[in-house]
Amino acid sequence: MYLRKGKTPEYRKAVSEAVHESMREVFQIPEDDFFHVVHDLAPGDMLHPPTFFGLERSADTVIIRMTFNRRPPAQKAALFDAVADRLVADLGMRREDVLMTVLETAAENWWVHGRTIDPDTGFDVRMSREAMAAGQVD
Template identity: 45%
Template sequence: MPLINVYLRQGTTAEHRRNVSLGIHSAMVDVLKVPQDDQFHVFHEVSPDNFQMQPVVFGLRRSERAMFVQISVNHRTAEQKAELFRVIVDRLRLFADVPEEDVLMMINETARENWWAAGRVVNPATGYDERMNDAPTGAGATG
């Protein structure tokens, strides 16, 4: 049950936000194998005065369309997170025409026991939602 918060400047369209959501969610389904109906995205449009960012960050020019994507999810391997970042950037470019340099991301990992929603059933062997057929198994699987 990942929770996605997307922070961007005021003035985007509902269609743009839907396309951003579609790009992020399709990456979550493909890379982390979250169930298709496991989608919780919250968009925060803030005034330009409340979105302070240098125009050049890490040597790359960022536009006024830059967004910050914050992902709260159970523990994932470094390889899974790197792949997720790569695929999200690709999908945001494809679905929402967001250039790579305008995507800034962060993952907050939480313990699997910190998530709850009515109807959610966790497979005790994997720590993942029981509907995740491709979830990792074994000692390294923590949710």
């Protein structure tokens, strides 16, 4: 995630937790499926006009980039809503200041030592069948 420099460690952790809890809720990922990188950007390193896409944005804009296996559009939309809802509720962020992107990769492009993938689903074997069914793409 990309934040303006100067945010407290507590704020950074709260943004990270909002993303993780939303992924747990929507994708039903295991609790320890968690690895976030935070980039602190100086004011001159995040450039945008005060209004774009017809909405006013502030200096508190956060860009959240998520990488995961392919998911259906409705599930990604549910994730975007869950993250934004949590950031608004937990941190008082403006919904207009939450920008999210997804980089989807094929399951075979992931590797973490010790992780076991179910060859039939392409997901971690610890994920429930319901989570895997929800994540299937037609």
